[in-house]
Amino acid sequence: INRLASQIRLGLLVVQPDTIDFFDRQLAAPANIWVKIDVGTRRTGILPTDEATLETVFAKIERAPRLRFRGFLAHAGHTYAARSKAEIQKIHEETTTILKDLKARYRARFPDLEISTGDTPSCSVAEGWEDVDEMRPGNFVFYDLMQVQIGACRPEDIAVALAAPVVAKHADRQEIVVYGGGIHLSKDRLTTAGGQACFGWPVRLNANGWERPDGESFVKSLSQEHGVVKCAPAFFERVRVGDVIGILPVHSCMMVDLFARYVDVHGGRIEKFVFGK
Amino acid sequence: INRLASQIRLGLLVVQPDTIDFFDRQLAAPANIWVKIDVGTRRTGILPTDEATLETVFAKIERAPRLRFRGFLAHAGHTYAARSKAEIQKIHEETTTILKDLKARYRARFPDLEISTGDTPSCSVAEGWEDVDEMRPGNFVFYDLMQVQIGACRPEDIAVALAAPVVAKHADRQEIVVYGGGIHLSKDRLTTAGGQACFGWPVRLNANGWERPDGESFVKSLSQEHGVVKCAPAFFERVRVGDVIGILPVHSCMMVDLFARYVDVHGGRIEKFVFGK
Numbered sequence: 009i010n011r012l013a014s015q016i017r018l019g020l021l022v023v024q025p026d027t028i029d030f031f032d033r034q035l036a037a038p039a040n041i042w043v044k045i046d047v048g049t050r051r052t053g054i055l056p057t058d059e060a061t062l063e064t065v066f067a068k069i070e071r072a073p074r075l076r077f078r079g080f081l082a083h084a085g086h087t088y089a090a091r092s093k094a095e096i097q098k099i100h101e102e103t104t105t106i107l108k109d110l111k112a113r114y115r116a117r118f119p120d121l122e123i124s125t126g127d128t129p130s131c132s133v134a135e136g137w138e139d140v141d142e143m144r145p146g147n148f149v150f151y152d153l154m155q156v157q158i159g160a161c162r163p164e165d166i167a168v169a170l171a172a173p174v175v176a177k178h179a180d181r182q183e184i185v186v187y188g189g190g191i192h193l194s195k196d197r198l199t200t201a202g203g204q205a206c207f208g209w210p211v212r213l214n215a216n217g218w219e220r221p222d223g224e225s226f227v228k229s230l231s232q233e234h235g236v237v238k239c240a241p242a243f244f245e246r247v248r249v250g251d252v253i254g255i256l257p258v259h260s261c262m263m264v265d266l267f268a269r270y271v272d273v274h275g276g277r278i279e280k281f282v283f284g285k
Numbered sequence: 286i287n288r289l290a291s292q293i294r295l296g297l298l299v300v301q302p303d304t305i306d307f308f309d310r311q312l313a314a315p316a317n318i319w320v321k322i323d324v325g326t327r328r329t330g331i332l333p334t335d336e337a338t339l340e341t342v343f344a345k346i347e348r349a350p351r352l353r354f355r356g357f358l359a360h361a362g363h364t365y366a367a368r369s370k371a372e373i374q375k376i377h378e379e380t381t382t383i384l385k386d387l388k389a390r391y392r393a394r395f396p397d398l399e400i401s402t403g404d405t406p407s408c409s410v411a412e413g414w415e416d417v418d419e420m421r422p423g424n425f426v427f428y429d430l431m432q433v434q435i436g437a438c439r440p441e442d443i444a445v446a447l448a449a450p451v452v453a454k455h456a457d458r459q460e461i462v463v464y465g466g467g468i469h470l471s472k473d474r475l476t477t478a479g480g481q482a483c484f485g486w487p488v489r490l491n492a493n494g495w496e497r498p499d500g501e502s503f504v505k506s507l508s509q510e511h512g513v514v515k516c517a518p519a520f521f522e523r524v525r526v527g528d529v530i531g532i533l534p535v536h537s538c539m540m541v542d543l544f545a546r547y548v549d550v551h552g553g554r555i556e557k558f559v560f561g562k
Contacts, residue, residue, distance in 0.1 A: 023452070023453045024453060024454070024526050026526060027526070030527070050455075050458065051462060051506075051508065051511060051513060052452065052453040052455075052462045052511070085508060175300070175329065176300045176301060176329040177301070178327075178329075181327065185328060185329045190471065190473070190539055191539065191542050194467065194471065194472055195471055195472035195473050195474075195539070196467070196472050197472075229328075231328065231362060232538055232539065234328060234329070236328060249301050249303060249304070250307070261509055262467055262468065262472070262509065265468055266543075
């Protein structure tokens with residue numbers, strides 16, 4: 009972190025006052041401190057009503073010569089449980105109200121403080137970003153079936169697919185098996201309207217990306233290395249063992265982490281960026 | 286595959302007759318062919334009753350000069366749905382009966398044919414391996430919570446844990462947050478007796494491995510990079526932000542794939558074997 013802090017304008021996230029003591033002892037270069045606020049996700053963060061803890065944080069930052077209070081940061085991860093634009097909008101309004109109230113309360117003391125938020129569902133469809141200084145969506149780079157289910161994007165916005173070879177066809181159960189399992193797609197899943205688990209959608213890969221063969225075929229189960237695709241009749245008839253089909257992921261962030269590089273639609277290789285490699 | 290086939294005694298798995306034509310055209314070195322039998326998992330494999338397809342397979346192998354029929358192979362993956370030794374034993378008996386019947390039926394024609402099976406639950410607790418020529422368990426190397434739930438091992442048999450730093454404590458909800466999420470543990474999960482999702486058990490790491498602080502604390506949710514651990518009171522009181530705790534995985538195979546190397550209890554590094562690297 010000291011190497012990074014000497015090269016870039018580093019922002020560090022704090023959720024506990026003690027962490028500031030640690031940074032004060034260990035950091036050799038200046039850094040900005042963002043205070044993480046729990047806006048309802050209940051994962052990490054200081055509750056916006058917990059003024060005593062916020063005061064402890066400010067006091068500790070003020071005593072640390074290399075640290076500067078930068079502002080309040082949130083991740084409204086509970087939008088992932090939303091299933092419509094209206095639900096996302098409601099969470100977004102609660103989130104921005106909390107952050108704007110904090111900004112208003114402490115602006116006299118810290119004139120430059122900023123507020124930062126930005127889960128992908130809110131950044132995709134919510135209205136009302138006045139006074140928000142920074143957005144931080146990540147999943148929007150590729151989108152995925154989870155974002156479709158939430159209502160954050162349309163299926164045609166999904167910009168990444170797993171290339172999976174078909175290794176078996178089973179006519180009696182209208183299923184194909186692909187080489188492509190939890191090791192490649194991650195075990196993230198959706199529950200379909202019919203109550204079944206869905207681990208992805210099979211698509212046909214083409215020179216421009218992909219096209220969905222129908223609205224019924226889906227990946228019904230994943231083992232470690234393999235996936236079982238329940239197929240609509242027309243798709244089943246056309247697909248052959250040895251074909252490479254695409255699988256649209258339920259959660260693109262988890263899937264792309266499992267590969268060292270991507271291949272674009274023209275066959276070009278895109279290496280992943282790894283800091284310090 | 287040609288490079289491998291020229292260096293080792295290579296066994297290839299076949300689930301469709303057409304694949305043998307492909308091997309015959311492409312393989313430059315000799316190889317053994319195992320025929321995958323579906324013993325009830327319904328993922329891949331030829332049904333043991335499908336004599337016509339088996340005959341097609343044998344005929345194609347006989348016409349391929351570099352291919353030799355080696356035997357029948359199965360993976361009784363449906364033992365993963367078992368929840369007791371008796372259930373595992375029942376599936377194991379069905380599996381071995383199917384394979385032994387096939388061996389008896391075709392032994393006159395292929396005197397050297399062997400049968401191979403070996404899901405981890407069966408290999409761990411099932412009795413009756415006479416006439417089975419090869420066992421192939423994989424998960425038993427480390428075991429995990431899934432195998433505990435199936436009844437294949439005891440908790441103290443689990444030989445791998447994720448080292449996860451504690452990044453936040455939340456006294457109001459008796460939860461800690463660790464740096465260690467789906468990216469590290471995979472999203473495999475169990476359902477607890479109380480109907481809750483469980484993504485792992487927190488343990489204390491020590492010089493000999495790990496010890497479980499209590500029977501109640503568990504990982505209740507995973508996001509991409511973080512896990513939320515619901516803690517029993519004594520564990521919550523003792524754990525501090527900055528501590529590195531262990532997380533026993535739900536599925537060790539999926540977890541270990543996510544790391545480049547392991548660290549043993551004495552601090553030694555164990556690199557993963559990657560063929561051709």
